[in-house]
Amino acid sequence: xxxxxxxxxxxxxxxxxxxxxxxxxxxxxxxxxxxxxxxxxxxxxxxxxxxxxxxxxxxxxxxxxxxxxxxxxxxxxxxxxxxxxxxxxxxxxxxxxxxxxxxxxxxxxxxxxxxxxxxxxxxxxxxxxxxxxxxxxxxxxxxxxxxxxxxxxxxxxxxxxxxxxxxxxxxxxxxxxxxxxxxxxxxxxxxxxxxxxxxxxxxxxxxxxxxxxxxxxxxxxxxxxxxxxxxxxxxxxxxxxxxxxxxxxxxxxxxxxxxxxxxxxxxxxxxxxxxxxxxxxxxxxxxxxxxxxxxxxxxxxxxxxxxxxxxxxxxxxxxxxxxxxxxxxxxxxxxxxxxxxxxxxxxxxxxxxxxxxxxxxxxxxxxxxxxxxxxxxxxxxxxxxxxxxxxxxxxxxxxxxxxxxxxxxxxxxxxxxxxxxxxxxxxxxxxxxxxxxxxxxxxxxxxxxxxxxxxxxxxxxxxxxxxxxxxxxxxxxxxxxxxxxxxxxx
Amino acid sequence: xxxxxxxxxxxxxxxxxxxxxxxxxxxxxxxxxxxxxxxxxxxxxxxxxxxxxxxxxxxxxxxxxxxxxxxxxxxxxxxxxxxxxxxxxxxxxxxxxxxxxxxxxxxxxxxxxxxxxxxxxxxxxxxxxxxxxxxxxxxxxxxxxxxxxxxxxxxxxxxxxxxxxxxxxxxxxxxxxxxxxxxxxxxxxxxxxxxxxxxxxxxxxxxxxxxxxxxxxxxxxxxxxxxxxxxxxxxxxxxxxxxxxxxxxxxxxxxxxxxxxxxxxxxxxxxxxxxxxxxxxxxxxxxxxxxxxxxxxxxxxxxxxxxxxxxxxxxxxxxxxxxxxxxxxxxxxxxxxxxxxxxxxxxxxxxxxxxxxxxxxxxxxxxxxxxxxxxxxxxxxxxxxxxxxxxxxxxxxxxxxxxxxxxxxxxxxxxxxxxxxxxxxxxxxxxxxxxxxxxxxxxxxxxxxxxxxxxxxxxxxxxxxxxxxxxxxxxxxxxxxxxxx
Numbered sequence: 001x002x003x004x005x006x007x008x009x010x011x012x013x014x015x016x017x018x019x020x021x022x023x024x025x026x027x028x029x030x031x032x033x034x035x036x037x038x039x040x041x042x043x044x045x046x047x048x049x050x051x052x053x054x055x056x057x058x059x060x061x062x063x064x065x066x067x068x069x070x071x072x073x074x075x076x077x078x079x080x081x082x083x084x085x086x087x088x089x090x091x092x093x094x095x096x097x098x099x100x101x102x103x104x105x106x107x108x109x110x111x112x113x114x115x116x117x118x119x120x121x122x123x124x125x126x127x128x129x130x131x132x133x134x135x136x137x138x139x140x141x142x143x144x145x146x147x148x149x150x151x152x153x154x155x156x157x158x159x160x161x162x163x164x165x166x167x168x169x170x171x172x173x174x175x176x177x178x179x180x181x182x183x184x185x186x187x188x189x190x191x192x193x194x195x196x197x198x199x200x201x202x203x204x205x206x207x208x209x210x211x212x213x214x215x216x217x218x219x220x221x222x223x224x225x226x227x228x229x230x231x232x233x234x235x236x237x238x239x240x241x242x243x244x245x246x247x248x249x250x251x252x253x254x255x256x257x258x259x260x261x262x263x264x265x266x267x268x269x270x271x272x273x274x275x276x277x278x279x280x281x282x283x284x285x286x287x288x289x290x291x292x293x294x295x296x297x298x299x300x301x302x303x304x305x306x307x308x309x310x311x312x313x314x315x316x317x318x319x320x321x322x323x324x325x326x327x328x329x330x331x332x333x334x335x336x337x338x339x340x341x342x343x344x345x346x347x348x349x350x351x352x353x354x355x356x357x358x359x360x361x362x363x364x365x366x367x368x369x370x371x372x373x374x375x376x377x378x379x380x381x382x383x384x385x386x387x388x389x390x391x392x393x394x395x396x397x398x399x400x401x402x403x404x405x406x407x408x409x410x411x412x413x414x415x416x417x418x419x420x421x422x423x424x425x426x427x428x429x430x431x432x433x434x435x436x437x438x439x440x441x442x443x444x445x446x447x448x449x450x451x452x453x454x455x456x457x458x459x460x461x462x463x464x465x466x467x468x469x470x471x472x473x474x475x476x477x478x479x480x481x482x483x484x485x486x487x488x489x490x
Numbered sequence: 491x492x493x494x495x496x497x498x499x500x501x502x503x504x505x506x507x508x509x510x511x512x513x514x515x516x517x518x519x520x521x522x523x524x525x526x527x528x529x530x531x532x533x534x535x536x537x538x539x540x541x542x543x544x545x546x547x548x549x550x551x552x553x554x555x556x557x558x559x560x561x562x563x564x565x566x567x568x569x570x571x572x573x574x575x576x577x578x579x580x581x582x583x584x585x586x587x588x589x590x591x592x593x594x595x596x597x598x599x600x601x602x603x604x605x606x607x608x609x610x611x612x613x614x615x616x617x618x619x620x621x622x623x624x625x626x627x628x629x630x631x632x633x634x635x636x637x638x639x640x641x642x643x644x645x646x647x648x649x650x651x652x653x654x655x656x657x658x659x660x661x662x663x664x665x666x667x668x669x670x671x672x673x674x675x676x677x678x679x680x681x682x683x684x685x686x687x688x689x690x691x692x693x694x695x696x697x698x699x700x701x702x703x704x705x706x707x708x709x710x711x712x713x714x715x716x717x718x719x720x721x722x723x724x725x726x727x728x729x730x731x732x733x734x735x736x737x738x739x740x741x742x743x744x745x746x747x748x749x750x751x752x753x754x755x756x757x758x759x760x761x762x763x764x765x766x767x768x769x770x771x772x773x774x775x776x777x778x779x780x781x782x783x784x785x786x787x788x789x790x791x792x793x794x795x796x797x798x799x800x801x802x803x804x805x806x807x808x809x810x811x812x813x814x815x816x817x818x819x820x821x822x823x824x825x826x827x828x829x830x831x832x833x834x835x836x837x838x839x840x841x842x843x844x845x846x847x848x849x850x851x852x853x854x855x856x857x858x859x860x861x862x863x864x865x866x867x868x869x870x871x872x873x874x875x876x877x878x879x880x881x882x883x884x885x886x887x888x889x890x891x892x893x894x895x896x897x898x899x900x901x902x903x904x905x906x907x908x909x910x911x912x913x914x915x916x917x918x919x920x921x922x923x924x925x926x927x928x929x930x931x932x933x934x935x936x937x938x939x940x941x942x943x944x945x946x947x948x949x950x951x952x953x954x955x956x957x958x959x960x961x962x963x964x965x966x967x968x969x970x971x972x973x974x975x
């Protein structure tokens with residue numbers, strides 16, 4: 001393991017700027033780490049040759065003085081972003097052999113900023129899952145292990161599990177993730193890194209394989225708050241190719257890290273303290289509140305009364321949209337086709353062979369809740385509840401500037417746990433889903449370790465398009481937490 | 491007169507509602523930048539959005555919105571400033587996304603009206619229920635390979651306006667008039683070329699029947715994708731008679747979709763029960779609600795052309811034309827313009843007679859279009875001027891017109907070349923009359939004895955002697971004087 005892989009993204013950037021290292025050196029070091037950590041199965045597709053060629057070009061740009069904001073920094077791209085000329089799988093068999101002839105806006109923006117992609121990162125199939133276990137390419141593994149049982153493999157969380165594992169294991173300086181109900185924040189918490197789901201509309205969805213269009217949002221995952229701020233700055237921006245992208249100037253997120261949060265009001269929602277919340281989670285939350293108080297912020301108890309309806313609402317809205325979004329995977333124009341005697345039989349066979357059980361489950365649920373006679377009872381009602389949840393937050397933000405909650409109800413669990421009942425798995429996202437339904441920015445940062453040595457995350461939720469306050473508060477908490485522990489063996 | 495079907499149990503009335511799919515005139519598709527030219531190489535006008543590739547997103551084409559609003563205004567309809575695109579989900583090989591983006595409960599255009607011009611010159615107003623924007627599907631071609639179907643996605647994503655009438659139509663004839671009038675309005679507005687052969691205007695007819703005097707709406711059948719006005723009328727006629735027969739034999743009509751077989755002139759059931767569709771409409775989460783400003787609508791309104799109904803009224807008021815003639819002339823914008831060019835500064839009734847009569851006949855016979863007419867409006871106008879100033883008689887004018895069609899030359903040139911100028915020189919006409927009278931003394935005597943009907947014969951002889959160039963009025967006048975002595 002090279003010293004270069006232990007730099008944060010910001011540190012590596014600064015060294016490149018000072019000429020203390022080169023993009024090629026950084027890229028080589030990280031490619032070596034990718035190879036050394038292959039057992040974590042974080043990558044679906046590695047692209048080292050491409051990366052080195054890009055690194056050389058990056059060094060040339062730097063010599064010419066035309067380097068971009070992320071020039072020469074090795075990153076990974078969740079395999080849900082279409083990448084021109086590089087296989088894109090969405091971790092599904094149904095996209096077998098699909099090489100997009102186009103680049104997603106977000107990965108394209110990162111490219112334009114000079115970032116160097118080492119390849120495509122593992123995820124739950126079509127981003128549907130909280131463990132990375134639904135991937136058709138096998139699960140990514142969390143680099144962290146329990147002190148009590150170091151041999152037991154743990155999940156990295158999901159759906160951006162490969163991204164979180166790769167960042168935590170120092171294979172990349174940062175990675176793109178996507179978050180529909182917690183898919184950036186929960187794996188960030190499980191792997192002891194930082195990740196932010198920005199406000200819906202901040203990053204373009206163009207070229208990202210769609211799961212649930214009204215919820216999907218891309219965001220960065222990296223080891224520090226500053227790294228995320230740098231990376232989000234490069235990813236975000238209005239895109240006329242996405243009708244839901246918002247035409248707002250991208251602020252200098254890094255500049256928001258002033259360290260001064262005196263007088264800020266931090267909402268602590270009562271509803272996020274359900275009966276049976278583990279003491280460890282509760283404790284780390286209390287610690288977080290104390291840090292903010294020490295830094296001069298004011299904790300305020302708030303109510304988000306419709307919180308308990310968020311999970312069922314999400315599991316109507318997201319599958320409904322998914323059932324329609326995934327209709328295009330029919331074996332006709334790309335991906336896997338299984339012949340049949342009729343068109344319908346070909347559809348049925350191709351889709352049965354191509355989709356895994358979790359994806360099939362959600363397509364069935366989504367189809368059901370949209371069907372005639374059930375639409376009003378499920379989909380229409382869920383939309384109403386969704387508005388109420390958003391309204392809860394709107395009211396809360398009349399009195400507070402940011403909201404602090406735990407990210408997930410537990411630390412990372414074992415590869416063979418939580419498998420008997422899909423609903424147990426879904427409960428992982430109970431704290432992240434309300435933010436997604438409301439379209440608000442949510443950041444998870446590591447706040448401490450569980451008694452068994454696993455990272456625990458806290459979530460900061462901000463006003464729409466106020467990622468700056470979220471970053472600012474997160475920066476203060478990061479300093480207070482002093483979380484610089486690496487997983488064993490990294 | 492109401493159109494009724496006489497059954498064994500009494501008379502039946504037909505209730506018809508039409509859904510017209512009109513392809514929007516625009517350079518690009520509804521949600522992608524791909525071109526829309528008709529007849530291009532298969533799959534040459536397809537973007538990744540149209541082909542339903544992963545991660546591709548729709549972006550609304552403002553021109554199509556403008557065209558829909560323009561059409562709505564042309565139909566005197568309510569424009570909804572907020573409308574919503576919804577997904578209509580179903581699987582088919584020529585539907586790459588697995589859903590069609592359409593508008594469901596919040597269309598861009600609400601209720602409006604369309605005025606039918608009936609054959610007797612009277613009018614009848616038919617309600618428009620709504621107009622919404624939607625994507626067209628691609629085309630499946632099943633006859634190019636024994637076991638395979640071919641798919642052409644050029645049409646996939648092209649903007650359509652679905653224009654839905656209220657069930658206000660009562661006869662196949664009215665359905666035909668509705669389509670003709672709608673097409674006329676669309677062409678005036680420049681929002682659809684109305685070409686049914688090329689499929690840029692397609693019609694589904696909803697047909698039911700009820701006993702005369704009843705106000706109930708009975709079960710309807712939908713006849714899909716009929717591609718000519720005549721076939722729409724035939725399909726309705728057949729379908730209505732089928733309903734009457736079913737009811738009168740004690741049966742029930744099942745709500746279903748039917749296809750019209752133009753070869754056999756009959757409709758038949760299209761979809762089997764197990765394929766009953768549940769389209770699972772829901773708002774498209776890739777698109778925000780479509781919000782337009784009143785100022786945008788007002789801007790389009792200010793730029794609207796004079797439409798057929800207003801033009802007809804003006805032709806009647808300004809030119810004194812009857813409702814029928816005015817209706818025929820305004821049916822196509824180009825024929826109305828042709829007429830106005832001819833009529834400008836001239837006797838409008840004369841202009842109308844020539845345009846409606848010889849000109850339209852020549853147009854039909856020549857197979858040409860009014861954009862490249864067999865006789866230009868300027869030449870026809872000049873010819874009417876020659877009639878008015880007495881150079882040509884009506885009879886000579888017909889000859890000149892035929893020569894204009896044949897040669898394309900200006901009327902004055904033809905008159906000069908062929909010596910077709912009307913003779914109004916009384917001396918020359920008198921000489922001709924004298925010669926005819928001298929040659930037929932017995933007939934002159936008969937006239938003088940009271941058989942005045944023979945005068946017509948004399949006129950004919952004089953016209954013959956002057957090769958038709960004599961002014962007929964003068965011949966009549968002079969002849970009468972001379973014969974009577």
